[in-house]
Amino acid sequence: MPITKLDNEKFSQLCANCEQVRDLPLSELTTSEDDSDTAPLRVPVCPKCGAFELLIPTQPDAQPHPVEGSYGHLHQLLVDELRDRRRPAAVARGKGKSKPPLSNLFPAGLVLAKPSEFRRVERKPETND
Numbered sequence: 292m293p294i295t296k297l298d299n300e301k302f303s304q305l306c307a308n309c310e311q312v313r314d315l316p317l318s319e320l321t322t323s324e325d326d327s328d329t330a331p332l333r334v335p336v337c338p339k340c341g342a343f344e345l346l347i348p349t350q351p352d353a354q355p356h357p358v359e360g361s362y363g364h365l366h367q368l369l370v371d372e373l374r375d376r377r378r379p380a381a382v383a384r385g386k387g388k389s390k391p392p393l394s395n396l397f398p399a400g401l402v403l404a405k406p407s408e409f410r411r412v413e414r415k416p417e418t419n420d
């Protein structure tokens with residue numbers, strides 16, 4: 292059930308089970324009882340088919356994603372961005388850790404095609420070299 296779009300107030304999710312796309316306010320994302328910075332985010336149950344998803348943010352000891360610009364990499368960035376927006380305290384604690392600007396990999400905004408329609412994005416060249 293991937294995330295397909297993210298904006299200031301809401302996000303869009305494609306249900307992997309029934310393929311329904313729905314828009315949800317960010318406030319509908321909740322964390323599990325273990326309210327740590329790396330806790331999974333719970334997406335409300337799909338109203339059409341009842342499927343349920345957890346989004347797992349990048350864990351602190353994770354290696355960099357092996358294929359930059361791949362579907363999996365971009366989806367992980369969206370999940371982390373959702374986590375950051377839902378949990379500003381976590382962001383404050385992580386201050387100092389540099390996060391590359393998402394616009395490099397999302398030149399058209401925070402949107403992601405369905406896995407079946409996805410084409411890898413080539414990263415824009417860094418401007419500082």
Ligand SMILES: [Zn+2]
Binds near residue numbers: 310311337338
């Ligand atoms: Zn569904």
